[in-house]
Amino acid sequence: MTLTLRIDPIACTGHGACAEVAPELIEPDEWGYPIVSPGPVPARLERAARKAVATCPVLALRLQPASERPSRSG
Amino acid sequence: MSGTRPLAQAPTAPSRPAGGSTRVLPPVPGAAEDLRAHYARNGQARCRGPALIRAVREAGLTGRGGAAFPAHVKLAAVAQAGGRKVAVANGAEGEPASAKDAALLYHAPHLVLDGLQLAAEAVGAAEAYLYTDPRHAGPVERCLAERADDIPVTLVEAPPRFLSGQETALASRVSGGLGLPTFSFARVSERGVNGAPTLVQNVETLAHLALIARHGPGWFRRKGTPAEPGTTLITINADGHQIVTEAELGTPLASLITDGAAVLIGGYHGTWLPMAAALTLTLDNQALSRHHAALGAGVLAILPHHACGLIETARVVRYLAAESAGQCGPCLNGLPRIAVAMAELAGPQPRRGTVQAVERWAGLVTGRGACHHPDGTVRLVRSALRVFGAEIRRHAEGRCSATTSHPALPLPPADALPLTDEDWQ
Numbered sequence: 001m002t003l004t005l006r007i008d009p010i011a012c013t014g015h016g017a018c019a020e021v022a023p024e025l026i027e028p029d030e031w032g033y034p035i036v037s038p039g040p041v042p043a044r045l046e047r048a049a050r051k052a053v054a055t056c057p058v059l060a061l062r063l064q065p066a067s068e069r070p071s072r073s074g
Numbered sequence: 075m076s077g078t079r080p081l082a083q084a085p086t087a088p089s090r091p092a093g094g095s096t097r098v099l100p101p102v103p104g105a106a107e108d109l110r111a112h113y114a115r116n117g118q119a120r121c122r123g124p125a126l127i128r129a130v131r132e133a134g135l136t137g138r139g140g141a142a143f144p145a146h147v148k149l150a151a152v153a154q155a156g157g158r159k160v161a162v163a164n165g166a167e168g169e170p171a172s173a174k175d176a177a178l179l180y181h182a183p184h185l186v187l188d189g190l191q192l193a194a195e196a197v198g199a200a201e202a203y204l205y206t207d208p209r210h211a212g213p214v215e216r217c218l219a220e221r222a223d224d225i226p227v228t229l230v231e232a233p234p235r236f237l238s239g240q241e242t243a244l245a246s247r248v249s250g251g252l253g254l255p256t257f258s259f260a261r262v263s264e265r266g267v268n269g270a271p272t273l274v275q276n277v278e279t280l281a282h283l284a285l286i287a288r289h290g291p292g293w294f295r296r297k298g299t300p301a302e303p304g305t306t307l308i309t310i311n312a313d314g315h316q317i318v319t320e321a322e323l324g325t326p327l328a329s330l331i332t333d334g335a336a337v338l339i340g341g342y343h344g345t346w347l348p349m350a351a352a353l354t355l356t357l358d359n360q361a362l363s364r365h366h367a368a369l370g371a372g373v374l375a376i377l378p379h380h381a382c383g384l385i386e387t388a389r390v391v392r393y394l395a396a397e398s399a400g401q402c403g404p405c406l407n408g409l410p411r412i413a414v415a416m417a418e419l420a421g422p423q424p425r426r427g428t429v430q431a432v433e434r435w436a437g438l439v440t441g442r443g444a445c446h447h448p449d450g451t452v453r454l455v456r457s458a459l460r461v462f463g464a465e466i467r468r469h470a471e472g473r474c475s476a477t478t479s480h481p482a483l484p485l486p487p488a489d490a491l492p493l494t495d496e497d498w499q
Binding site: 008009010012029031033064 | 255256257259401402403404407408438442443444
């Protein structure tokens with residue numbers, strides 16, 4: 001199953017821990033908030049992705065099936 | 075609350091001839107339609123329940139709140155969900171350049187309330203809400219008292235904020251929380267008001283639905299284009315006035331607007347087009363999308379020849395930055411920077427590199443909010459950079475097209491901007 005990393009942008013406070021443990025997948029923007037590389041997580045980076053999810057101090061990251069999408073409207 | 079829309083103190087009368095396209099609005103503008111006048115004009119609904127969802131699909135009705143999402147998809151999604159369900163009529167209309175929901179709730183409240191009953195019944199909702207600006211609550215409450223509805227309707231006041239009509243903000247407010255956007259891994263149709271599957275439809279969408287329940291999909295398609303059937307309400311902002319009118323989708327824009335330097339289409343999350351280009355187009359998303367524009371909630375805002383598109387855009391972007399809920403890092407950090415840079419471009423001799431900085435921040439905030447506020451704001455900004463390129467060069471030389479300091483686009487007063495939690499209630 002292909003997985004993608006998703007951020008809850010309201011929960012995220014820009015600690016930057018995710019970008020430190022998974023720099024191949026997550027890069028901080030100029031304000032310290034994570035930019036997640038779009039698309040499915042390559043199998044070789046799945047471990048790093050799980051580590052990023054576990055590292056987030058506010059539980060703002062999630063690894064979920066690529067088919068699911070977050071609610072975004074308006 | 076009336077201060078939120080300085081150019082539309084009272085619900086705007088549809089004072090422009092609608093070219094025979096009147097459907098949801100009464101044909102003769104004037105007083106609010108009471109229950110008797112409503113039934114005299116519209117008769118009783120003949121199609122209900124699952125058959126109505128099929129009729130809405132065949133009619134090709136799309137949401138009139140801005141996103142133009144097929145109405146039957148949301149109806150079917152909530153109808154298929156189990157358990158306790160909720161239906162909400164969205165009349166928040168936080169957009170300062172739009173007055174069409176206010177006009178509709180004023181002139182044809184019973185058509186909207188019929189639509190809410192029919193939609194709630196079709197999806198199996200046991201409770202219904204009308205979410206609207208506090209200014210309309212009184213008249214609508216009197217209308218509710220006139221009716222004998224099967225599904226009880228509760229009025230919920232929408233905070234006078236740009237984002238209060240956003241679906242997740244609506245669900246939060248109707249649940250008793252603040253009218254702020256929320257983030258969820260589920261859709262509102264799956265988990266909305268108090269966690270229940272929730273149908274949210276714009277009040278105008280519900281009015282069209284109520285007419286489809288009476289006259290059928292074939293009748294609905296007699297107006298509009300094959301791809302975008304029906305009529306739509308639009309708000310024309312020109313010369314400091316707002317006019318609400320109803321027009322067929324596919325109507326030539328040249329029959330609705332005539333003079334000006336440019337027109338902002340779709341509202342403050344919309345797109346500037348040079349007037350010459352706009353006058354060759356029609357009022358439908360198929361035509362507008364070829365020019366990176368969309369109808370949105372039906373706003374047309376004219377930039378007069380004596381105004382400056384950069385000054386007007388900078389005013390609006392400052393407002394949009396202040397109306398950010400401030401919950402998502404990229405929006406919180408990016409929008410104020412974009413607003414300050416746009417103000418610099420609107421002034422004399424902006425520094426070199428300011429346009430590039432705006433473009434970089436625009437890219438940085440896109441797609442990174444819980445709601446579409448950063449994306450919509452950036453859409454407006456990018457269209458301004460495209461359309462007002464000559465004006466940017468003029469400003470670089472210390473000149474400007476504006477011959478008056480009088481603002482062209484409607485905005486609430488600066489002291490109406492949100493500061494505390496109470497401003498989102």
